[in-house]
Amino acid sequence: MKLLLVEDNPQMRATLQRALERQGMAVVTCDDGLQALALWRSTRPDAVLLDLSLPGQDGLEVLAQARAAGLRTPVIILTARGTVGDRILGLNTGADDYLAKPFDLDELEARVRALVRRAGSSSVAEPVAPPAPVGGLYVDTGSGAVYHHNQPMELAPRELALLRALLARPGQAITKEKLFELVFPGESDVQYEAIEVVVYRLRKKLADTGVQLVTLRGLGYLLKAPA
Missing domain, CATH: 1.10.10.10 (Winged helix-like DNA-binding domain superfamily/Winged helix DNA-binding domain)
Known part of the structure; x- marks a missing residue:
């Protein structure tokens, strides 16, 4: 299973990468919102772990662009923004699950595996056709x-x-x-x-x-x- 981890905090990123790799997952990391979408396309992950407060571009904008581009990879938002309004916004933008920091690593692993199972364990879903142009x-x-x-x-x-x-x-x-x-x-x-x-x-x-x-x-x- 291949994961894309988008997290700008070096310590958090390293901790999550080590923990997930110990569970047999391949983890590709990114620390910048502007680079995340290109890496998402090129690595074709089974799931994306996405922080929201990122340099360059906010995680919600990254997610909105990915969904608009037809990328339906399962996404778990990992963030310190833990209010109900933040969770609703993330889910409405296209996230599949939401974990507020701090969270339990075992729970994260379980949620990742459950999401990938529900998605059929495919690397990436077939992209949907982009919306038709509006007046050009x-x-x-x-x-x-x-x-x-x-x-x-x-x-x-x-x-x-x-x-x-x-x-x-x-x-x-x-x-x-x-x-x-x-x-x-x-x-x-x-x-x-x-x-x-x-x-x-x-x-x-x-x-x-x-x-x-x-x-x-x-x-x-x-x-x-x-x-």
Whole structure:
């Protein structure tokens, strides 16, 4: 069984690697969110152990990109963010299980084996087809960048996170609460209204594409392709 362990704390990473390897598992490690997705693709693990507070890119963003790219590898989130809201956010983003630090190593091993069994013990599931483009807008599954008719869009990180979330569910409204969680993961000091600022800026950048970022009162936001 091959695992990808994404953890930036050197001591925690080394401890987990030793413990899991003693149980006969092959463990590939990564300490940076920006490198995690590429390593995920190249190593084809049976399961991913993913910390959330990572340098370079938050673990939830890594997970969202992986799921949008069709990677269905079982994922256990390992994090010190142990509130109910954090667990719900992680599971809604695509995690299969959640362990709050500190945790028991035997329990971690048992959960890993149970997840892999449920997934059929395959190295990686066959990727699902990416969502259809919306008015020529699509996410490049390799880089995570958004393109409009093969031209990359120049977007700030939060604008990119918002647009990717909307493109992952074409034709479906996403609530403001859900978008806030995806655009500002773990940022408790950010005002809730900040998502409206990101929406406003993204609308301006979408103006030349013909794609509309529509507000549906009481439901959230969705992308609408030009008629």
